Amino acid sequence: MGQKTPLHDRHTSAGAKIVDFSGWDMPLHYGSQIEEHQQVRNAAGVFDVSHMTVIDVAGADAEDWLRFLLSNDVARLDAPGKALYSLLLNHDGGVVDDLIVYRTEAGYRMVSNCATRRKVLIWLAQNSSGFAVQVEERPHLAMMAVHGPDSISLACEALPADTIESARGLGNFDSLERGDLLIARTGYTGELGLEVILPTEQAGALWDKLLAAGVKPAGLGARDTLRLEAGMNLYGQDMDEKTSPLSANLGWTVSRRDEDRDFIGREAVLQHKQRQQDGELPILAGLVLEARGVLRNGQQVLTDKGEGVITSGSFSPTLKQSIALARIPKGSRNCQVELRGAKAPLKIVKPGFVRYGKKIFE
């Protein structure tokens, strides 16, 4: 048996199919992954994401350290209550992990992946010498994500009274804190929503209140199809330590806002840029299958410029057709895949298929 979140008993009594996710027993779905997906697109769903890694950073050099460690520039977070998405790069410009960093009253909070937890903690420790920082993992915090067009109004029926007005007014990537409770307008679904980090002993009560307000539980299965429709990468699948951010549609997370900022991976990514201009480095594109069938992770595709590979493929419950993220040669104009012995054409689009419930590609 794996590690359990504080909401585990609620999942099992709701009939969840529990699967192992990097050592954690997590709900895959509570009956139908597709219904949960539609629930988030059309109304509001809540995910237990307490398996995510929460790391607090404080100390005199916290900002300088994170500016050195992260691809994105935390100097952009000019006040507590702001957040941004960033990568941790290695010296070759490969992706160690992706995360959201929140500026807090006490410093910064990073939320990174579950599967990479050990590796990330080691990476942080290895790269902190010379900086006056305190790095503290927060395993006793739970986390849930409430997403969907109705999520904020319903969540406001469940959140503590003194947070409701501020929570309702949060802009995208804004957050608010009340002690160990952090509420943020961040997420992984392409819908409006809040992520709530709170002490484990308070998680069950909030979950129950959210359900009483009409939010429905959604599992990791729906979370995966939602993020794929939104064109968001999954670490370990769409990128890893051998992937340049430029081949993962994440060039925008490598901030050059301050030309003088020295950060890990900077030189390597500059070289990647040249290589990509020369056509040597592939891009991450979106693919749409217009025939029946489902694109799957690892499938080879063929474009007019050469071979490529599907990094995330699934069925889009919103579009009712198969979509994928794929690493293909830059400048590819057409693409095909072999499905059960027959060649099927694929439409190449920007990564990103659905936002706020609507199809967003031509």
Place this chain on the structure above:
Amino acid sequence: MSNIPDDFHFTSTHEWIRVDDNGVATVGISEHAQESLGDIVFVELPEPGTEIAARAEVAVVESVKAASDIYSPVSGEITEVNEALIDNPQLVNTAPYDDGWIYRMSVNDEKDLDELLNAEAYADHCSDE
């Protein structure tokens, strides 16, 4: 596994077959199979009139999670396919032993059914997996 109908025969690859009084057999996948596959999004159906061998690939069920080949439990000829699955593949999830049937066939030799698992043996097979 108490809900496995006892006039059904099963394969170790999770298909079921039931022969009605006029000798026509209906084939589908088991409750256990639909549950492991998760939400089914496409079913690729065979052509009526096709002769098929026992254990030959005859249809494909694709779920959000995976594609799964369906193997014919016995040899015979496809007589009818469940066209409702084209627009509503989730019938296989909601009613695997009923409205979610996949195809009907004439059976070459009913003795072949004796090679298959009865409900009890199939339940044992599932719990061993």
